[in-house]
Amino acid sequence: MIRHLAQTLLRRDGKVLLGVKKTGFGAGKLVTPGGKVEPGETPKQAAIRETAEEVGIKVNACEEVAQVIFRDLYYKGQPETDIMHVYVSDDFEGEPTETPELAPEWCSVNDIPYNKMWSDAIHWMPDALRGKKTDSYFRYDEHNELKDYKVNYTPDHCIARFRDKDFGLPEDGDEASFITRTAARAVMFDENGRVALINSTNRGCYKLPGGGIDEGELIEEALRREVHEEAGYEIHDIIPLGYTHETRHKFTQYNVSYAFIARAGKFVGANLMEDEIEDGFQLEWYDDIDAAISALEAIDTSDKIYQMKFFTVRELAILREAKRVMKEKYGQ
Numbered sequence: 001m002i003r004h005l006a007q008t009l010l011r012r013d014g015k016v017l018l019g020v021k022k023t024g025f026g027a028g029k030l031v032t033p034g035g036k037v038e039p040g041e042t043p044k045q046a047a048i049r050e051t052a053e054e055v056g057i058k059v060n061a062c063e064e065v066a067q068v069i070f071r072d073l074y075y076k077g078q079p080e081t082d083i084m085h086v087y088v089s090d091d092f093e094g095e096p097t098e099t100p101e102l103a104p105e106w107c108s109v110n111d112i113p114y115n116k117m118w119s120d121a122i123h124w125m126p127d128a129l130r131g132k133k134t135d136s137y138f139r140y141d142e143h144n145e146l147k148d149y150k151v152n153y154t155p156d157h158c159i160a161r162f163r164d165k166d167f168g169l170p171e172d173g174d175e176a177s178f179i180t181r182t183a184a185r186a187v188m189f190d191e192n193g194r195v196a197l198i199n200s201t202n203r204g205c206y207k208l209p210g211g212g213i214d215e216g217e218l219i220e221e222a223l224r225r226e227v228h229e230e231a232g233y234e235i236h237d238i239i240p241l242g243y244t245h246e247t248r249h250k251f252t253q254y255n256v257s258y259a260f261i262a263r264a265g266k267f268v269g270a271n272l273m274e275d276e277i278e279d280g281f282q283l284e285w286y287d288d289i290d291a292a293i294s295a296l297e298a299i300d301t302s303d304k305i306y307q308m309k310f311f312t313v314r315e316l317a318i319l320r321e322a323k324r325v326m327k328e329k330y331g332q
Helices: 043-055 121-129 219-231 274-278 289-297 306-330
Strands: 002-012 015-021 034-036 058-075 078-093 102-108 134-140 146-153 158-163 179-189 195-200 205-207 210-212 233-248 253-267 281-286
Touching: 002 043, 002 058, 002 121, 015 043, 034 043, 043 058, 043 078, 043 102, 058 121, 078 121, 121 134, 121 146, 158 306, 179 219, 179 233, 179 306, 195 219, 195 289, 205 306, 210 219, 219 233, 219 253, 219 281, 233 306, 253 306, 281 289, 289 306
Parallel strands: 002 078, 058 134, 158 233, 179 253
Antiparallel strands: 002 015, 002 034, 015 102, 058 078, 134 146, 179 195, 179 210, 195 205, 195 281, 233 253
16 A cells, blocks of 8 residues: 655744644654645645644745655554655745644754654755755664665756647646656666667667656666666666656646666666567667767657657757766766
8 A cells, every 4th residue: 555645844044843743643753744645636735735734834835855755664553655745845824833633843953853753854854954855765663663764865957848839739738737757767888888778669769778667666766677677787876967857738747757877787688568569679789978869869850759759859868968967077
């Protein structure tokens, strides 16, 4: 079972609003305002609603800064996976009011009593309060003692944005109803500096190794899995590049691709999905990043199907950003 939760960190004058939970699971602990995402709600909508219900504050604007995944969290005697979306806000109205759910109190961001909170908070909250985006998981035992965890930084630099009008296509969808799909993609180098592309031979186009992030999966976990499945390699020396954002009106969705530079490690064999086999996926190595860029630049997207237009310009943007970063870091 997977539940989605949403919480809001309210910041004011060097302080953050926390509160003692008065009822239910975790009663007595110091927590942030928040709760369960209801059917039909986005996590952001849930964060705003829960903040109003629990402490009487109206949030005008907030930004997601962390995804915290709780694995094997025991709730009512059964293990489950909870995905908590954490938002930060400096734009809100009202003064905190105690409710049957929460007894709020302002705490200095430099002196948060983490010993009164769940054990995971100290590992992700300091970064969240600074606006540094993280992607993490925590695993508790049956006694709700922290067993293990991992915290990764999320690429937060926007490489490029694309939308239908960039291709001369109409934009007639209601973006308020769009869903967001996320993916992880790698600019993968081998020990000789060659760059890997996936040739979709039956569609006449190329893509970077990578794909969709599964529910409850860390971005880096998805990256490793997708590169293994599509290219057949383990990867190491992973460097975050940034992300691309696509607004696709035809599919009523936003597509966010987190991009990384990675080194190819051991070859373990690809494990292609049925649709990838049908598309004729084949791994190809190019002598350097310029050769990979040239291969994509040579593609005429005017006669390609809808999604091919997007991911051709997307992969080009990611490769060009990787070239810039590699030159900056290593002089390559």
